[in-house]
Amino acid sequence: MLRFIVRRLLGAIPVLLGLSVILFLFLRLLPGGGPAEAILGQHATPELVAQISHTQGFDQPLYVQYFDYIGRLLQGDFGSSFIDGRSVVDSFLVRFPGTVELTIGALIFAVGIGIPLGRLAARHPNSWLDGIVTVISLFGISIPVFVLGYTMAFVFSVQLHWLPDVGQLDPRLDIPAVTHFSVVDAILAGDWHVVDALSHLVLPSIALGSIPLAVITRITRASVIDVSNEDYVRTARAKGLTDRRVNSRHIMRNAWLPVTTVIGLQTGQLLAGAVLTETVFTWNGVGSWVVTSIQNHDYVVVQSLILIFAVIFLTVNLIVDVGYAFLNPRIRYS
């Protein structure tokens, strides 16, 4: 298992190096002049361009710039925003916790409901129950996130006042930002402020989790039905096991395999930021940051974020694959 992990980590190096080259060239070879013009946009005057080119080292040969770039990356320097001058790493540490919390919330919603729904549908395929589950998941896939988000906010916050509609914490509580994880900060602040943090998470989690919910439901249903038709399930029944045990042990242990993969992929996507959900609920995460950075031509931030997302994606995939290998002896031993 350790060899497997080490091999995968080594395998990630060329991927990241390749990506760094592409990202580097992407910024240098932008159409409409050099990188300085791109950053300055309409405000570019020859003097400003020359000045930026010099301070950023854009006037150096490409390979010098590249090694310079890699050298800084290796020291953990991902550059700074042209807009507010803050280092990407600092801003990331402030914003990423919000995204992680939202991802966890969405996953709990999607997995917690999707798997039981999928199993239920698989147990009675083509029944009316299966039909209802299909409708729910089609709904989850097809309804635009912002429509779902605004509708829920309107109904549950504006009309019913059950849940807060925007933000991560009630500003009146004045909870100090220690970890930038709103739930953790609320717990640290005591006084049951955690309830406020959790209540802020409910609607965004549902909005963000609706697509993963649909995907997980479908894949669970398909996987359980697939496995149910396997010869070894018949063997298990022929032993005299109860249906319950055949289901929970012989079917589910195998049905989990594709489901884990899908959950992993969904997690990777969620961590890359939920642009729409964060916008609808004015959530302070990386999703909204990506959008504003692109709008502001803040290419250093965009470039670094893509690289960071790649690392997160590779890490999540590795965790998924380790989990998969743990569940599947055919991989574990080969």
Added chain:
Amino acid sequence: MTAISPAGGADPGATVPDRPLLDVRGLRTYFHVMDGTVKAVDGVDFSIPPGGTVGLVGESGCGKSVTAHSIMRLIDIPPGEIAGGEIWFDGRDLLKLSDSEMRHVRGGEIAMVFQEPMTSLNPVFTIGDQISEAILLHNDVNKKEAAERAIESLKAVGVSAPERRVKQYPHELSGGMRQRAMIAMALSCNPKLVIADEPTTALDVTIQAQILELIKALQARTGTALLLITHDLAVVAETVQTIAVMYAGRIVEAGTVDQVLLAPQHPYTQGLLNSIPGVKKRGRALSVIKGVVPNPFRLPPGCKFQPRCPYAWEACSASEPELLPAPNGAKSRCYLHSPEGAGRREAFEKSVAATMESVGG
């Protein structure tokens, strides 16, 4: 006839002599599918005495597996339906048992070995886990004792280093080894009947012979009754006492191995024998039964073999013959044995003699 045990009381577990262990009567298993109803098994009768061995033979799709699954009540309902018949096993009609009573029979009293050793074991559990699961279920033992019995049962089926094998996963074993593990699993609870559904079909020829030998030896040693399902007459010839030949969901001929293989009474059985590669036929083309297995949705009227039968005449398409005793003591579902068929029987018997000649006895 009651067996009196030495203690003086009647032993309820004792098998009554003459009473078959398994008696399948008029079994009908249908599948209701989109295009209509498949009468996969449509009136199957046969019995197995305690400790007896019966071979169920027939071409692919004739309903052998469905018969076996019906006995185990492993048919998915729906789309399946056991539309009629009785399955008497050890004094009870299995079709009338509750689900929980039936679970005790499954794996405990009747065990099954399936055709596909590659896919019939669960890939995510060790061999040992899968064998002890059955032992734990049907015996009053703890996990450790079950694990020990799993090792013993693997040893009994000729698996080398069973202590190591129990910790392995199915994909680490060869096909032959997996089938041995399946057999070990089936025998681990000392069942009264083992149903082996094409246990060697998926294996290499040399392994096939080994597994058959093993089944035969284990059967002789344990005295377990055996229902061996195969499409290969050569396989049953070596392994069982009696044979039931199936065609289109019915038994068309039943008798002892000698009766059925040396003096077949049904044209279908003769056709099957004709397609065995025999000593004297080496180098010559095998004759296969002409025509195809009938479409289950459009079975011919009368005798189901009639479109393919070289001896068929009007009576054969008018009504279906019954399974009746033939002159040699076997049973056959064919009008050749009725008084009206007498004239045609001669031609049939001549042809059978020629078949026996070419098969090489």
